[in-house]
Amino acid sequence: MEKRQSPREKKRRIAEKEITDGASASLSVPSIPTGGGSDQYDVFLSFRGSDTRNEFTDHLYRSLISVGTVPISVFKDDNSLEIGKDFNSGILNAIMRSKISIPIISENYASSKWCLRELVRIMDYQKSTLHTVLPIFYKVLPSDVRSLNGKFGEAFHLRKKRFDKEDIQEGQRALT
Template sequence: MISKDLSSKASAISSPTSSIQKNFKYDVFLSFRGEDTRKNFVDHLYTALHQQRIYTYKDDERLDKGKRINDELLTSIEDSKFSIIVFSKNYASSSWCLDELVKIMECQKTADQAAYPIFYDVEPTEVRNQRGAVGKAFAKRAKEEVAGKWKCALEEAANLGGWELKNTAHGHEAKAIQIIVDHISAELHSARLNVDERFMAMEARMQDVLKGLGLKYES
């Protein structure tokens, strides 16, 4: 018969995975307005991420035929460690983009996910307060039932740390993209090291528990 002390230790074998971070399908989810940035900035950013072996979800690259776009996009946001939001002049005119943004902001509030805004030909204040070009674009959606959620998401996202392209690398787009990719790469490396350390700690705890039970641990 196992003693209460050993029984409680044995139960720990089934629970240490709760301290391990979620295993994400994608490293990065890209949210952007296609008509503004698909064939220029986002195309270059996606290529740079891919070259660094950063697995990135971009809708025209990853959507499976026959699936509902909305369902797959929202699931892909949940399955991404980071989200990069490329705010452009027409971003806020798209209900798809705004729905993505709401989901991104929900997910980034967890400990395991983060979001980074990029301001492409717009300023953070335009996004935050729906003014200027962003305000004009958002006016097309302002009377919809979920407009309140969209406004909150725009404000929250504009307050996150990110990059305003005109002020990054003195406005040189290629250099700015490299800065962004380097930052994401470093964050991913740090996250993976953290997961490895947690697995090592879990393995050590399992060895202690099994030793207490008189059992041999094999990795």
């Protein structure tokens, strides 16, 4: 006789099957809510899509949602935002509903106004709560991020003229 599965267990099984079926699984695997009907996330991933989406970030995402016996709910913009929903509020609210944020700081991360805004929100949220931030420095040196040097600094300074003054100042603060 087959054991009856909860809806949560069914979602996990479907996600696990999609993960093993191929590399494009991350596009179809939904976030699995934490704790019975909650809209909380265990992890929020912040990343520059053109640098890491199809390689490192997809691998990290798939690993996080398939690890252990209890599903981990991971927010990744292409899997977790509903079509037609306000991108700005959806992303920024997801940060506040997450226990852990993982900014994947890559060479072009700071050239994105959205990445900087996410990082500012993450760091502000960390100061005001028990929010955990686990940065990953992907092919960049932490010292180059802190001081805006090297290729990371070049990418920031080249795009800086497209940002407003407040975004620049808050972004630099969050990066240090």
